[in-house]
Amino acid sequence: MNAVAETAPPYADSFAALQHTRAPDWLAELRRSAFARFTERGFPPERAEDWKYSNTRALQKLRFSPATTPPTNLGTEAIAAALLQHPQVQRLVFVDGVHVPALGSKHAAVPGLRITPLDTALREHRADLRELLLPEARWDNDPFTALNTAFLADGALIEAAGNVQVTAPVQLVFVSTPHTEACASHPRVMVTLGTNVKLTLVESYFGLDGAANFTNSCTQIALAANSRLDYFAVQREAQGDFHVSRVYVSQRERSRFASHVYNLGGEWVRNDLRVRLEDAGASVRMDGVYLADRSRHVDNHTRIDHLVAYTASDELYRGIIRDRGHAVFNGKVVVAEAAIKTDATQTNNNLLLTRNGEIDTKPELEIYADDVKCNHGATIGQLDEQALFYLRSRGLDLDTARELLTGAFARVVTDRIAAEPLRRFALEQLASALPQVAAEDGA
């Protein structure tokens, strides 16, 4: 990573290089206009309300080269810790943003479910691709989304036609690897579930030791009537990795979205997760765990729009802040005028374990409708002294007791995962960062 001269527009070199690759006209045009928007907007200004606690200066200073050909010697062992073990798992693996078929799963395709690497879809000029890309206007003129579109090249399309219950979980693994020159990748994931579809999707962002890259991911999810998506995103990148993610979800009637976002790694992380409840009966469970230790910065911005009557949301984010970690949580819930009978609960609990740690939490409720049930609460606290004594009085030393309670604080969120094998996998992932989490039940 090198400091970049003030005058050079960020990512101009990378974009120029991308212009030389072959692309259909519509794609070239899409990228050009997105890049123009990115250049025009620039990075979020420091004064911007949404970025108050997440300074992008460090990110702006770094120069990232585009993802090149991935290391050919990377084997599955290197990423074993990130892999969801399931006899039918449908897995795609991306190394520094580039799809590597050799690392994927080889299981038979699942009827009714179509998983296409985005580079393949682009190469095949899939006619509907352009329509699938969500109009960016929805995304609040967000520069990172524009940047992602400008570099649209790889990622995944996950499509389930109506009326299938897919038992095989889908996993997308994005691996960040060490390079002499740090690189930037901009994966795009598009998920479309038809009516009455049930699916489990895992996104794993994994970093190998020594990696210091920038992952700017964008996931868009559309859930048709009565569909259900269990979504688990785990970010375990390396100590030098930067990560920006955007997840946009739109939900039709009676669809259910259960989201679990765990941030356990990386150096500087900013996530935005937005859900639009567009039809009656749509409901979302939105859970998260973040660990801000060492000098890590983790910012989670979530937003739920209750657009119509009879929609429900239940959000629980818990954060652990220690060493010199800095965590930010901003949870916005907007209840539109039409959205009577909305049921919305939001809780954010933080464990602030060191004096040098920092947490900025802000719940934001905007309610324009009458006759709604909305609760929210945010807490910042320390470990429970009574519980600490109890554990110690049974023989556990102070450090172990602390670690156990810290893990337990996060585990409460994991225990809300209804779907197996997701819950178990989440527990495993959590245990990788918080070793005292009992990874196995009853062990």
Added chain:
Amino acid sequence: MLSIKNLHANVADKEILKGINLDVKAGEIHAVMGPNGSGKSTLANILAGRDGYTVTQGSVSYQGQDLLAMDPETRACAGVFLALQYPVEIPGVNNVYFLKAAYNAIRKHRGEEQVDAVKFLGLVKDKMKLVDIDTAFLNRAVNEGFSGGEKKRNEILQMLVLEPRLALLDETDSGLDIDALKVVAKGINALRSPERAMVLVTHYQRLLDYVVPDCVHVLAAGRIAKSGDKSLAAELEQRGYDWVTAGASA
């Protein structure tokens, strides 16, 4: 085994214990009774090493060592166990995981090898039968959502698994139905042995019908106001505390 000499202790600058003297020998069971607020839990908590108490005078020796100088975990590893009057709920900590961690911590302290999950489960299931706890409790969070009686049984289960040298039971018999009381008594009696000592804090004679104590003490206003044999408990049940405490507070 346990020797408490002239123990004075404050809670929040208020003197609660005002010179406790108590000797408990291996093999003995002592019952400590006394009115609400007299300092029974304070005494038990101080012995287990709970924060929030300041010992201003006196000493406690346990197996020849200065008990008050030890961390709570060191006391536990040395064989001290306190069944709490109000067991703590710990969401997110699996009951059996916790129990195994405690068991292995104590074994490690003694230089014994660690016991794996399978072996431990076998051991714990045997003890569960004794206290009549369903195995479903193993995989629940520690005490979370347990009923009052279930929490008490869970304390007894922990005691049976950890096999302490000195067990302090703070009102483990309170709030129990008749069957549960018998179960708790059974647990206590199962552990009774010439190498062990127990101190039972209780308000009721009925536990002592099942667990016969060697000595009964009345703690009143921070002092041991009266000591006697098991007949003292029966007398208290009949006459109340007034006749004892009248002398103590003077």
